[in-house]
Amino acid sequence: MINADHTLAPADPWHPRAVRASVPAPRRWRARVPILSVAGFRLFVWPSRCRGAGGSQGLREVQMARRRTARRVGRRSGGDGVMWALVVLVVAVPLMNAMVGFVRASAGWLLVSTLVAAVVAVGVALLLARRARRRRDHFLQANARLETIDQMNGEQFEHLVAALLRRDGFRKVRVTGRAGDGGVDVVGVAPDGRVFAVQCKRWSSNVGSPHVRNLLGALAHAYSGHTGLLVTSSGYTSAALREGQGAGLAMLDRRDLAEWALGIPLPDLLSPPASERMSA
Incomplete structure (x- = not known):
């Protein structure tokens, strides 16, 4: 038998070559x-x-x-x-013209509304400032006596000193309330522009020279350029007074604190007496 490829097919139909020839090729x-x-x-x-x-x-x-x-x-x-760009342009131009026309037609109304809003804002700010001042004055009146101050803790005493500074016209007064700052508890800007760094000591015993040196070190490094002020509800040792006065440090003791709490401004307490000014 002759195959399609002109080759001789085997006589045996079960021969492998015959079987392969009879199986149709797979469809691709x-x-x-x-x-x-x-x-x-x-x-x-x-x-x-x-x-x-x-x-x-x-x-x-x-x-x-x-x-x-x-x-x-x-x-x-x-x-x-x-096409969409043209549609947006066609729609946006009339809207812009309408807005411009509205602003021109109601310019007077807008001006009046702006002025009224500004007056209301200023009035609210003044009202809040007045309320804060009233609250501060009440706090100072309630704590104007040394007996009340002696019952305070350290944090309350720091806030009392901050309130006294605000009463005397200090700006940007804040209680630092952080450790590792050389003992500075309150900072603020005086009316004459000097920046104060205040250390507060609500103690029953006298403040010694180590604490004075601690504040002087802070003024020399972390608070360079600040005016130092040390306020205590007690007094100072003689060594602390010599070291502080020798360095030009302002120091308020218990008697000065009582006068300050009763209403004497801080600049008057820090200014030297008339006798010292005359002798100088």
């Missing part, structure tokens, strides 16, 4: 290729069914068709962008 499946997608629907083609003699030629034609479709979609997208 070719993947379908999408070439167009419209409104969620896709158009697929099979390369083996495209025009041309072979599947590779058909695949190339499919690819070219997809490129042409992509170019058309791109041109359509660009046209849509220009």
